[in-house]
Amino acid sequence: SQQGEEDPQALSIQEGENATMNCSYKTSINNLQWYRQNSGRGLVHLILIRSNEREKHSGRLRVTLDTSKKSSSLLITASRAADTASYFCATLLSGNTPLVFGKGTRLSVIA
């Protein structure tokens, strides 16, 4: 069954604005990862946040994790047209089980 669910399914913003995407999950996790996928291409890993971490930054990306609410958010600041892509959260459950991907958020950044 689907573990991670992203919200919104689609997001359209102007260049320079911030974009926030949310992910909710159902069971306890080992870590949560965010990936980006450009149309027709493979996925690119963005950030991994472990269950004992609350926030991580990487360049213009900020990821938060709230294990009490079983949710995570990905913030992209000062968005660029090149950020246009689908963004997936993926959860790794406790124990050696593979990642489970959510359905993704399609982000469009309009120049």
Place this chain on the structure above:
Amino acid sequence: DAMVIQNPRYQVTQFGKPVTLSCSQTLNHNVMYWYQQKSSQAPKLLFHYYDKDFNNEADTPDNFQSRRPNTSFCFLDIRSPGLGDAAMYLCATSSELDYEQYFGPGTRLTVT
């Protein structure tokens, strides 16, 4: 430099004709994964290898099989492709199961 390579990028096969997709990696990672992704959907894990240990997802059809002859290479065999198997097939690697995954560019399979 490409770290996870998939060949071919585009594959057209006929209904019922066996097809093999290939993946190679230069990262020397322990784990290799095969995903199926249909349009506007999440990648769906088919199976993964931890070293030589094969792990099949419960809902992966028997029509799909995999081989990993060595650390660097992994193959996806579709024995009798149906129209519903048309999709993007993604290969990924990771050093351990709980680490980030590195994806190849994918092979888009068309079944005619």
